Amino acid sequence: MKKASIKDVAKLAGVSIATVSQIINNKTERFSDETIHKVINARNELGYIPNIAAKRLKGGTSPLIGVLIPSFRMPFFADLIQSMQVDGPENVDLVFMGANEDNLEASIYSLIERGADALIFGRPIPEHQKMIEFLTKRNIPFLSLDQSADLDAKDQVMVREWQGGKMAARHLMELGHKKIxxxxxxxxTDNMHQREAGFISALYYEGIEPIDNVKTQLSKHGGLVAAEKIMATGATAVFTLNDEIAVGLIRGLYEHGVNVPKDVSVVGYDDTDYAEFFVPALTTVRQPVQQIGIDALNMIIKRLRDPDLPQQNDTLELKLIVRESTGVPRSDN
Amino acid sequence: MKKASIKDVAKLAGVSIATVSQIINNKTERFSDETIHKVINARNELGYIPNIAAKRLKGGTSPLIGVLIPSFRMPFFADLIQSMQVDGPENVDLVFMGANEDNLEASIYSLIERGADALIFGRPIPEHQKMIEFLTKRNIPFLSLDQSADLDAKDQVMVREWQGGKMAARHLMELGHKKIxxxxxxxxTDNMHQREAGFISALYYEGIEPIDNVKTQLSKHGGLVAAEKIMATGATAVFTLNDEIAVGLIRGLYEHGVNVPKDVSVVGYDDTDYAEFFVPALTTVRQPVQQIGIDALNMIIKRLRDPDLPQQNDTLELKLIVRESTGVPRSDN
Structure with a gap:
């Protein structure tokens, strides 16, 4: 059995296709109650759903917005899309894609082919020039979250990453740390560099030179395996790129008998929903994740309504959340 | 500027709509190279994408499978859908929805309206009789993961929850715990009850009666606020419904000066990707999350190909992962 078509409904109701179309789209003025009932009954009987393309032409459907993130497993992004879905505007449909570099292009084409009216990029796009041309040609507006500021999108939601880095540095210096x-x-990504630069410049401002800058994989595992390198620096305090790396690092230090915060203080970034439950609870820079999601959706809706709107920019504030993973330097320092 | 239509492509190429349609659908045999080039160039110039409904009719498009989960914030489900997307079959398009009770029905209708060919339910559906009728009428196959076994779906992917509970109980008894x-x-949900029943029956089998059965909210916060109640039971070991509750509980016990595992052992369930990074690392029952995702997708694809296939059932094994959150009972017990 195939899906029912409008033709099937018309046949069963004994009316024309045009009549079915108008009644289903709530243009019932011209029809008798009897005709309306016949059509509605036939539709219910057959389980007919008008297809989206047809409804779109009549302006009857909410816009479909595709949101691309690097991975559903990254708690910051899981948080972001959950906020969008639960707290975002009601008059949009959202579709989320966790796209890695391999399937990124295919994901975007698939979203557009499925009828996405606009895209929100929560991850960087390599070779973005090609993608921008592709989207521009198709009149698909797109917005970038600060994870992909390098996209040069018309509209952007950013956070004050520089300030975030600065807050973390000041907190550690106020505790008395000098070996950082x-x-x-x-x-x-671009915004991560700002985070780092804000931190470093705040140190230099107080005449402190960062000991080293260890690089690792962007994951909990990355933090874990970096523990030895961090210990080798002799630092009493570490600023990590995000909470995931921080959590992995704390675990790695623990496995080497190094206590956080007694021996080493650790500051994370994001304030993902695990941060407060860890032992020690994470000191971290809180991202306004809910606001990022809602602002992005509202902005792209405005853009869809008016493609000629001037560039929209939104810059949100961060907040330092002090918990247990930071303390005064160990006494031999 | 509006999106380009097939009519626009035909006009620019100076050919008929039927010609454009055939060439775009790779039926090029009847046409000269010159005509083919004209059409392809016109399509590229205008950025025309055939709409999905039209392509579907020609059988040219991958099926669209909608996956409903309770929340993107729950790590088990974040893990599940990431596995589906990265490791699942290539010839499907996936769309994920994090649906709570309030927006559940609307989410399902929206998925169907957007052209979903099949649904995978990773969360229970209240009033599912109505939903089943709705989907059956529209010939939309649906599959349930064990989180929603009560759906009576034709096809199901389950795990041996009873065994999972039993493993956790045996582990604690082998360590010497009696106050559990x-x-x-x-x-x-149904599968959670099986988890619980497997645990309890394994205790009874060894002549141990569980001290109590504390209930809390299904979240890290739920675990946290239950710590006092758990302490009041005097138990030396606790089996928690999932890793999230376990993590919250361990944090709550820590805040009351109770050490895990010295004072109290805690067993989680799921083995979400944070479990091994906690201090103490979680002893937990590992769900085959990747396998659940892949099997579900393969099953629903088979169902789409052959609606008359007999019921498909898949039952996967669990595994106890012993880490640091369990140990022998404290010496006064």
Whole structure:
């Protein structure tokens, strides 16, 4: 048995296709109650759903917005898309894709082919010039979250990454740390570099030179395996690129008998929902993840309504959350 | 500027719509190279993408499978859908929805309206009779993961939850625990009840009666606030419904000065990707999350190809992963 078509509904109701179309689209003024009932009954009987393309032409459907993130497994992004879905505007449909470099292009084409009206990029796009041309040609507006500021999108939601790095540095210096290092990722996006630069410049401002800048993989495992390198720096405090790396690092230090915060203080970034539950609970820079999601959706909706709107830019504030993973330097320092 | 239509392509190429349609669908035999080039160039120039409904009719498109989960924030489900996307079959398109009770029905209708060919339910559906009728009428096959065994779907991917509970109980008894309690959720799905029952029956089999069965909210916070109740039971070991509750509980016990595993042993369930990074690393029952995702996709693809296939059932094995959160009972017991 095939899916029912509008033709099937018309046949069963004994009316024309045009009549079915109008009644289903709530243009019932011209029809008798009897005709309306016949059509509605036939539709229910057959389980007919008008296809989206047809509804779109009549302006009856919410826009479909595709959201691309690097991975569903990264808690920051899981948090982001959950916020979009639960707290975002009601008059949009959302579709989420966790795209790695291998399937990125295919994911984008598939989203467009499926009828996505606009895209939100939560991950960097390599060779983005080609992608921008592709989207521009098709009049698909796109917005970038700060993870992909290098996309040069018309509209952007950013956070003050520089300030975030600075807050972390100041906190550690106020605790009395002087031997400070960074644990960053091997592949850094534009906003991550700002995070790092804000941290380093705040240290220099107080005459402190960071000991080293260890690079690792952007994951909990990456943090874990970097523990030895961090220990080798002799630092009493570490600023990590995100909470995942921080958590892995704390675990790695623990396995080497190094206590956080007694021996080494660790500051994370993001404030993902695990941060407060760890032992020790993470001191971290909180991202306004819910606001990022909602602002991005509202912005892209405005853009869809008015493609000629001037560039929209939104820059959100970060907040340092002090918990247990940072403390005064150990007494021999 | 509007999106380009097939009509626009035909006009620019100076050929008929039927010609464009055939060439774009790779039926080029009847046409000269010159005509083919004209059409391809016109398509590229205008950025025309055939709409999905039209392509579907010609059988040219991968099926679209909608996957419903309770929340993107739950690591088990984040893991599941990431596995589906990265390791699943290539010839399907996936769309994920994190649906709570409020937006569940709307999410399902929206998925179908958007052209979903089949659904995978990773969460229970209240009033599922109505939903089943709705889907059956529209010939939309659906499959349930064991989180929603109560759906009575034709096809199911389950895990041996009973065995999982039993493994956890045996492990604690082998360590010498006799004062054992459970920390379950206020709202339990069918498979969660099996998990619990397997645990309890294994205790009874050895003549041990569980001290109590504390209920809490299905979240890290739920685990945290249950710590006092668990302490009041006097138990030396706790089996928790999942890793999230376990992590919250360990944090809550820590805040009351209770050490895991010295004072109390804790067993989680799922083996989410944080489990090994916690301090203490979680002893937990590992779900074959990747296999669940891949099997579900393969099964639903078979069902789409052959709606009359007999019921498909897949039952996967669990594995106990012993780490640091369990140990021998404290010496006064």
């Amino acid at each position: 290092t960074l644990l960053m990722a091997e592949q850094m | 309690t459970l920390l379950m959720a206020e709202q339990m």
